[in-house]
Amino acid sequence: MTGELAPVATTGAARGREAASPFGKSAVLAMLVVGFAAFVAMLYFIGTGDTGGNRGTGPAHASSNAIHGYAGLSQLLEANGYDVEKSREQSGLETSGLLVLTPTQNTDPDEFAAILEERQYQGPTLVILPKWFAIRPSGKIAEEDEDQVQDDWVQLVSSNLPGWTQDLPEPYTLETAMDPDASGATPSWGGLGLSGNLPAPTPLYAENSPNHEALVIDDKGRPLAVNVVGQPDTYFYEDAHFLTVVIEPDLLNNYGLADPTRAALALAIVEQAGYEDKQVTFDLTLVGLGGSTNLLTLAFRPPFLAATICLILAMLIVGWRAFLRFGPVAAQSQEARFGKAQLVTNGAGLIVRARRLRLLADPYVALIERKLGNALGLAKPDATTIDQALEQRLPDEEPFSNRVARLQNATKPSEVMRAAQSLSELASKTTGKSRR
Incomplete structure (x- = not known):
């Protein structure tokens, strides 16, 4: 052809020829899905501050599965229709719903009193006092028992008095004491229409006070849980929100909830403390698990959550397109001819x-x-x-x-x-x- 170059000839075999892929589509899809899910999970847990670690030893709190922790109480409330939140920020102390505080043995009484005074105007509060000192299990574990031992198992070493409660201002002042039974028998308790026995022979109780109304008592009439009501004709007595203090933590911790009767008592205490409100917030800042707000935390909260969801959807679309495009490109016929x-x-x-x-x-x-x-x-x-x-x-x-x-x-x-x-x-x- 004069003045033009003939088009390059391409056979059907050349156009359809495609090199074999080392991976099948199912394998590539599985890798994309697993990798994407792991990446999103990593971002979420970093944002919420839940990066693992040993949560058994140390102070008791709502995320602890140890025997002295309160993860069981959190799960029990969720199972009974409560909206449960575990707060790692100071802003969680300002909730209008029931706030559950689990202070430690080293709590500063002045700082804790300031929190309680603020709560008078914000909402009901449930305080669970500390008692147990726990460590990792000591000694050698038998080989046949190694598979049964979990990472969050602890050993209760001793029970201690929270001495700082007597330094709280009125009407919060609590004189606590511990009187273990010499015979080793577990004392009984009664209150809120229920009764039973404690799991350990060392009950922690409070001395009677005119500012307190006993909710649960032991077999000797000593308060194990009280409502702080204050004196008549005072603001606290007339207008302040409820404040309930559980002196004996074995009524609510994982150790105590192993018994169905004590579990029913735990629900009754929470119900009366929160005016039957279904919103419960467990504070984690008092036990040192608080965290400052970071960009990842904000990314999973409104109003930034919408943008995060859009970004995740965009990543899914890109990943899906990459999955469909995976593999070598098939040879195709020439799209543009040569010539003038x-x-x-x-x-x-x-x-x-x-x-x-x-x-x-x-x-x-x-x-x-x-x-x-x-x-x-x-x-x-x-x-x-x-x-x-x-x-x-x-x-x-x-x-x-x-x-x-x-x-x-x-x-x-x-x-x-x-x-x-x-x-x-x-x-x-x-x-x-x-x-x-």
């Missing part, structure tokens, strides 16, 4: 798509001027000289300058085409006239 004609066609198509037809006016006028100049024998053809020459050669034709002006002023594609066609016809007539 194809080059002109492609260039014209580009100009039409870009809507830049007006840029063709001046080059096309220059092209027609050269053709007319050659046909008319003009050394330096321009619009004026061409008009003068055409007036003698083709007196009935429209002047060249008028046609040029019409092309240069055209704005619509149809106008450009008509003006260009007029110049082309003039050039054809002039060339034909010259040959004759």
Whole structure:
């Protein structure tokens, strides 16, 4: 073919040939799903501050599965329809629902009293006093028992009095004491329409006080749980929110909830302490598990949660597209042919798509001027000289300058085409006239 290069021949086998992939689609999809889920989980747990570690030893709190912790109480409340939250921020102390505080043996009485005084105006509070000192299990574990020992198991070493409670201001002051039974028998308890036995023979109780109303007592009439009511005719007595203090933590901890009767008592205490409100917040800041707000934490909270969800969906779409595109590209036939004609066609198509037809006016006028100049024998053809020459050669034709002006002023594609066609016809007539 003259003036053109023949297109490259491609066979059907070449177009469909595709190298074998080392991975199947199922394997790639599984890797994408598992990796994406692990990445999102990592971001979430870093944002919430839950990065693992040993949660058994140390002070008792709502995330502890140890025998002296309160994870069982949290799960018990959730199972009974309560909306439970574990707060790692100071803002959690300002909830209007029931706030559960689990102070430690080293709690500062002034700081704790300030929290209780603020709670008078904010909402009900349930305080569970500390008692046990726990450590990791000591000694060698028998080989047949190793599979049964869990990471959060602890050993209760001793029980201690929270001495700081006697330094609290009135009406919060509590004189606590411990009187283990010499015979080793577990003392009984009663209150809120229930009764039973404690799990350990070392009950922690409080001395009777006119500021307190006993909810649960032991077999000797000593308070194990009280409502702080204050003195009559005082603001605290008349208007302050409820404050319930559980002196004996074995009534509510994992150790105590092993017994169904004590579990029922725990629900009764929470119900009366929170005015039957189903919103319960467990504070974790008093035991040193508080954390400052970071960007990851904010990403999973409104109003930024919406943007995070959109970002996750975008990542899923990108991952899905990558999964569908996985593997080597199949050989395809040539999309653009070689040759001058194809080059002109492609260039014209580009100009039409870009809507830049007006840029063709001046080059096309220059092209027609050269053709007319050659046909008319003009050394330096321009619009004026061409008009003068055409007036003698083709007196009935429209002047060249008028046609040029019409092309240069055209704005619509149809106008450009008509003006260009007029110049082309003039050039054809002039060339034909010259040959004759």
